[in-house]
Amino acid sequence: MTRIITLLNEKNHYLEKFYSLNEVELANFAQGQFDNLEHFYQTRERILDVLKYVDAQIEKAHGEIAQGGTIQESERREVKEALAIKDEYVARIIEQDIQVLSCIEMAKNSIIKELQEVRRGRQAVGGYKSKTFNQRLNEEV
Secondary structure (H helix, E strand, C coil): CHHHHHHHHHHHHHHHHHHHHHHHHHHHHHCCCCCCHHHHHHHHHHHHHHHHHHHHHHHHHHHHHHCCCCCCHHHHHHHHHHHHHHHHHHHHHHHHHHHHHHHHHHHHHHHHHHHHHHHHHHHHHHHHCCHHHHHHHHHHC
């Protein structure tokens, strides 16, 4: 059971890293700085890979205990505390992810508006480059 408790604490450690990473990038996104977006997603993916590995190890350790190990009350308490911490981190991370998606969506909408304005500007300029200008120029020549 000690192995499971250690693994749960390790999982919480990586969830804390994930949360901290999100906090830093949320501050950047709020300021419109998306230069680090690719690195941000790559780092998140690496942390998620570690979390998957830890989960697999927890599953393996749980299988070994289920085959006949006894669990003390203090160990149960530690597991419950670790799971409560995990749940808190997961809830916070979900909130952060919603904020991250919102920041990215706002930036995307801003870029779309800019592109539409550029296209309108090109159409307006294109109106001045009409055939009538070329015809007038030919007539003058």
